[in-house]
Amino acid sequence: MGSLSVRSPDLWPASLAKERLDVSRETYERLCLYEALLKKWQAKINLIGPVTVDHIWTRHFLDSAQIVAQVRDHSSLYPGAEKGEKPSWLDLGAGAGFPGLVLACFDAGPVHLVESDQRKCSFLRQVIRETGVNATxxxxxxxxxxxxxxxIITARALAPLDQLLAYGEKFCTPQSEYWFLKGRSVQEELTRCQQSWTVEAELFESWTDPQAILIQIRAASRAG
Structure with a gap:
């Protein structure tokens, strides 16, 4: 699957993954290769916070992968009715690939990653090429x-909710949903967002951070 050597992670929360995530051998191997490439590129460009380099599997991989399980359990879009179809995804401000490239590693459906930084795009392209995931x-x-x-439109640590909805508006269909990884200020953001948007929202506790929230937004439309 690639020329880089990889080792089994010692920080992966195996019991949680086994209970709530379908981590196939192929997914695990893709994530191992992703980790190796991330550490290699981190020495050249700042892709993630230096203090999180030793916690990639929990801080970045599991934090992103929880969306797969929550969408599976709480969205009518996944899987596509009884046909087993998978939704298409758009990751706004993909950065080092969180959450979008992790979703692709889990084969969650075709993933589009939007990133304005050329060097980060080069990194993402190499991960896609060497893992063979379905991502653009x-x-x-x-x-x-x-x-x-x-x-589904997703993002992590990019912008406040009202701005994220504005970014995603032109990509939405009437059935589209937003799934965002947010921090402790999510309730304040949601209150402010509802001044200009009408939304149906549901909050889920983060698997990796007691201060964080995963928010699902449906039926978003501009107020008034």
Missing amino acids: IHHSRIEQLAPFPVD
């Missing part, structure tokens, strides 16, 4: 990217 890179600012319809 869009080297562009979100505002300048031509719209195309997707089922």
Whole structure:
């Protein structure tokens, strides 16, 4: 699966993964290769916070992968009715690939990653090439990217909720959903967002951080 050697992670919370995530051998191998490439590139460009390098499997991989389980359990989009179809994803401001590239490693469906930084795009392309995941890179600012319809829009640590909804608006269909990884200020953001947006929202406790929240937003429309 690649020329880099990888080792089994000692920080992966195996019991949690076994109970709530379907981690196949292929997914595990893809994540191992992703980790090795991330550490290699981290020496050249700042992809993740230095203090999280030794906690990639929990701080980044599991934090992102929890979306797979929550969407599976709480969204009508996954899987696509009884046909077993998988939703299409758009990751806004993909950065080092969280959560979008992790979703692709779990074969959650076709993933589009939007990133304006050329060096980060080069990193993402190498991970995609060596892992063989179903993902497409869009080297562009979100505002300048031509719209195309997707089922689920996601982001991590990019912008407040109202701005994220504005970014994603042109990619939405009436059935589309937003799934965002947010921090402790999510309730304040949601209150502020509801001044200009009408939304149906549900909050889920993070698997990895007691201060964090995963928020699902449906039926988003501009108020008034």
